[in-house]
Amino acid sequence: MTIPAPAAEAEPGATAGEARAERPAAEKIAEVVVRFAGDSGDGMQLTGTQFTNTSAMIGNDLSTLPDFPAEIRAPAGTLPGVSAFQVRIADYDIHTPGDVPDVLVAMNPAALKTNLADLKPNGILIVNSNEFTDRNLKKAHYETNPLDGSGLDGFRVFKVELTKLTRVALEELDLDNRSRDRSKNLFALGMVYWMFSRPLDNTIEWLNKKFAKKPVIAEANVKALKAGWNYCDITGAFQVRYDVEPADLTPGTYRNINGNSALALGLVAASRRSGLPLFLGSYPITPASSVLHELARFKQYGVTTFQAEDEIAAVCAAVGAAFGGSLSVTTTSGPGIALKSEGMNLALMTELPLVVCNIQRAGPSTGMPTKTEQTDLLQVMFGRNGESPLPVIAPASPADCFDVAIEACRMALRYMVPVVYLSDGYLANGSEPWKLPQVEELPDLRIDFHSDAEDFQPYRRDPKTLARNWAVPGTPGLEHRIGGLEKQEVTGNVSYDPENHERMTWLRAEKIERIANTIPEMEVFGEPNGKLLVLGWGSSLGAITGAVNAARARGYTVSRAHLRHLSPLPKNVGQVLASFEHVLLPEMNSGQLALLLRARFLKDIISMPKVQGKPFNRSEIQDKIVEILEGDAA
Amino acid sequence: MTTQIVPLTRKEFQSDQEVRWCPGCGDYAILKVVQSLFPTLGIPREKFVIVSGIGCSSRFPYYMNTFGFHTIHGRAPAVATGLKTARPDLDVWVVTGDGDALSIGGNHLIHTLRRNVGVKILLFNNRIYGLTKGQYSPTSEVGKRTSSTPVGSLDNPFNPLTLALGAGATFVARGVDVFQKHLTEILTQAAAHRGTAFVEIYQNCNIFNDHAFAYMTNKTERANQAIYLEHGKPVVFGDNQQLGIRVKDMRLEVVELSDSVTAEDCLIWDETNPVLATMMAHQLPPGPTPVGILRRVEGAPFEESVQAQIQHEIDAKGTGSLEGLLHSGDTWTVGA
Structure with a gap:
């Protein structure tokens, strides 16, 4: 399908003739980071996923970070029960789900308590004020209600009676209040859709499909979604409205x-x-x-x-x-x-x-x-x-x-x-x-099983790859035995011969090393040599790319490279490491790849370990880059 | 795969590897039975795979000129499950021992039996660890003095038959290394069984646990100590068929046959009755012990169910196209 136009002018659920505040014009912004946080029973993963999918359909670039507790259902309202979903959408190429949210939706006091510290100064905070009861405040270890007093100064706070409004919206449905309350996440989603000028149709279609066998639930969820959207549109609760336009992605189907x-x-x-x-x-x-x-x-x-x-x-x-x-x-x-x-x-x-x-x-x-x-x-x-x-x-x-x-x-x-x-x-x-x-x-991976019984030897190797024959049971004439005992070269018979064991040990290692002949060399982004290379592997790519790009935009000379093959390493790794005065290696461990590279290449890698169970923030890597380069300059 | 003319001689199932069990080991007798049996089954040689774990018995595949996989300690049933599930056309036999199957690999054994994977499991029970030089095993009797239990073992042994029955096995049998003809018959039946066929084989370790089964293998006692089970027949045994088993007060008892107690009063063996099988499996020395097939029932083999489910999905949804799979879910197009 093609990109649907943002339904900025749509009025998905407005009742005809109803009074409506003047809708503010949507301010175009390049990107936004939204975090939905609530109890693990509140459907935050679903809410976040829907916001993500709708934004994907619009054509934004995006990146998500779900964060959920290990407990399937921790006691409701408690701090360990908080489940969150962060999504960053942008009109340009992005690499991470964002360091800090611009918008936080907190469905209860516990969600507020565990997530508020991350919210950007002057960020938007939407809270479900109905849930801030004495009982829930106690469960979240709040001594006083944070919605009163000055604790939330410095944020743009929107206290919304989400539970009550959802119940009212679903009044005429044959449901008890408990069931009605299950739709309050959709009410919240409707509000966020309004705030970011998202169309509702994608989520409505999904809800109708998902609850096809429970039409009343589908109806309740769709109603709640629309009610959230209309609430914003009618009451003028928010004086702000944004839009994030499609990103300039490479043409193709996504x-x-x-x-x-x-x-x-x-x-x-x-x-x-x-x-x-x-x-x-x-x-x-x-x-x-x-x-x-x-x-x-x-x-x-x-x-x-x-x-x-x-x-x-x-x-x-x-x-x-x-x-x-x-x-x-x-x-x-x-x-x-x-x-x-x-x-x-x-x-x-x-x-x-x-x-x-x-x-x-x-x-x-x-x-x-x-x-x-x-x-x-x-x-x-x-x-x-x-x-x-x-x-x-x-x-x-x-x-x-x-x-x-x-x-x-x-x-x-x-x-x-x-x-x-x-x-x-x-x-x-x-x-x-x-x-x-x-x-x-896609790569052609076809292989041939060995089938020739003439002079068959199970451990005879391909001279180029050193791979042995793959002779599968059922092939006449190829009956043979394999096992965990050391093998005699070529025949595969059990062997305790010392020289054979050493030869087989090196053969097995050599076979792995030869894979390096078939993998690309490590690519360096930025200058091919110089003061500083930021090297990474695995999931830190996004944070490293963001940090290096930002540092370069500020005039710093820094390159980056990323390892996909960790064993065997691409053939040029040693040469690349030697081309830079400093190599910074952020990894979510105590410095494991740094240990390997130091041992192999005798290069004094600057290890940047992080062991918090959380991915790197772009900013912390960027700070480290600046620290190294400034320190060097001093 | 093409099928070729089946080799019909024992020789063609002998590998070129020198057999290296201790002279006098019961394993030789079992190897001979299996090498003689396979040519008679009407299955092409290349379809046989013998999978083993670790231990003396697990050297078995090296001596068979078939496909073979000498795996790691206790895991043969798991490897065999993967192989048979992926390749139902193969005839997969697991050879294992009491330590391999009941200690380190106990979990895999019970789950293979529970699933009813179509493999044959031959458990060589010598009630001792041989390859590691004579420690007690999970089938050793309480009080066993061994290198690791110099003043006697303390833990109760497993009864492999009751364990297999408890795990829901569809074929449970016992043979004895030196009862060659009987063992051949049991393994022939095991070979014909769809689903897991579990056969405990009493096997003498003449080095570390000699005479473990002498009470029933010794030529003079043999007939009076082994209860040969045959489906549909009264359970009678003894040199002159003078002994029988009957059910009394929900227990089995050995009776001497006479004019007043005849074979007709004895239990008629029913290999489909799980309660009888369990009662019979509990017959332990002192006193005669059963050999033969304790339980045999039909049950869907796991690999057939797996393949049927895949076929059902293909029939219902068509052979999936990769293109279609990649494009499933919500997609959107960015124009050039």
Whole structure:
């Protein structure tokens, strides 16, 4: 479909003849960051997603950051129960969901308490004043009502009786008040739509589809949405109204996508492009489960999803399917990788293709499952017994997860090796517009199983890639045995010969290194050499790009580069590092990639660690850039 | 895949690898049975896959000239589940031991049985850890003195049969390494079963736990100590078929047959009755113990259900196009 015109002149629900305040003209702004915060039962993720999708349809560039508690339903109204969704929309190319919100919608005192500190000075605060009861204030540990007094001075505060207004709007529907209250998030969304000149039709269509079997719920939600819009239009509650115009995106067809959905689609694409059936062995774990959910819906694409009894069975079943000739995948997060490490090594030793997806979360141990981190890099690089190098690749944005999934499959199939796809919770749940690729332009991943029984040897290698033969059961004349014991070169028979063991160890390592022949060199944005390079990997791309662009706009000379392949590294990494006096490396861990690069290239990397379960802000990286460059100048 | 003429001799199922179990090990007898059985099943050799874990028994695949996968400790049922689910056309056999299947891999065993994956599981039970040099196992009797329990083990053993029955297995049987003809018959039945076929095989470790089953394998006692189960037949046994089993007060009891108590008064074995199977599985020494098929019922094999569900989705929705998948959901177009 084409971009719908913003329905600035539409009057979605206004009753004819009703008095209406004069609608202020929409002020054009380049971007805005909105955060919806409420109780985990308030539907904030849904509200945020709808605002996002509508903005995507308008053609804005966007980036989202959902932030939800680990508890499915923490006690209502409490601080741990707060769920939030931040979205940044812009009329230009953006890279992050924004450091600080311009608009905060707080559905209850707890949401206000946990989010107010982030709101930009003079930012817009919309609160549901009905929820600021003595009981709720107590649950949020407020001694006095923050809506009274001067605590909110410095913000543009709009106290709205959201609960009451929603109930009134739904008066004539055959629903109890409890059910009516469930629609108050849509009332709030309607208000925000009005404030940012968004059309309602996309959300109305979605609600009608979603609640097709419960028409009264659909009607209640649509009514509440319109009522919120009309409330603003009629009462003139807000004297401000904004519009964010479409961004100048590359021509093409787009959809909004989060990282885990993009991963799932990438795996199906790789299956189709390789001609191999996709087998997923998985065990539910935050924040990886949604990949299992997505793929379970794709059975008509020949996808088999196997919810195993545990993480170990999940990887082992995938290894078994790989032996049988499937494109095999297992998905998990750090704690699951800990359990899968022996199974991963079995795939490594038997040289079978396998993609192991680690959607990282904050650790150690159970850690903070819903929070993001990049703390498993060293785990996936080294967390196995024996000499066991394998390829590691990290996506850098939600849409990039699609391409990286295909690249992970390519490496696994071409080199007969387990590959780690290293994403994180921020990418998994965050979303951005994705320009849909042309299917025929996707990499050709077709492979041939070995079929020639003449002088067959299971560990005979392709001289170029060093990949061994993939001889699947059922092929006459190719009966052979593989296993976790050390293999004799070529024959694959069990061998305890010391020289053979050392040779096989180097062969397995060399095979990984040769992948570097087939990956692009690391690209440097900005000057190819100079004072400062900001280097990153994975999900910090957005914050780093934003920070470097902003610093350059202020006249600082700073370049940036981003690593997608972490093992093996692109061939020019050493040379790039040597071309800069300083290399700043922000990562959401204690400095794990910095440790690896220092060891390998003897370059004194300036590590910028962050271990808060939160992504980097653009501004903190920018400050660090300025500090280094100014400090250097001084 | 093309099918070729099936090799018909035991020799064609012997690999070129030297068998390296201890001389006198019960594993040799089981290997011989399996190598002799496979050529008779009418299945092309390349369709067989033997999957094992870790332990003495798990060396089994190396000695079979079929496809084989010597995996990691305890995980053979999980690897086999993935393989069979992805490739229902293959004939997948799991070879495991009491430590591999019941200790480190207990979880995978029960879940494979619960799902009814169409693999055969041969559990070589020697009631000891052999490859790690003689520690007690989860089937060792209480008080077992071993290198890790010098003054006797304290924990109760598993009964593999009751465990398998409890996990919902559709085929549960017991054989004995030295009862070659009987074992061949049991494995023939296991091979024909759709769904998981679980066979516990009493196997003597002559190094670390010699004579563990001597009470029933010893030639003079054998007939009086082994209860051979046959579906639809009265449960009678003994050198002269002079003993029988009957149900009394909700328990099984051994009776001597006489003019007043005849075979007709004995239990008629019914391999579909889960209660009887459980009662029989609880018959432990001292006293005669059962061999043969304790339970056999029909149940949809997991891999067939998985494939049927995929086919159903394809029939209902058509073979999905990648183009269509990528464009699913809300899309919008930015013009040039």
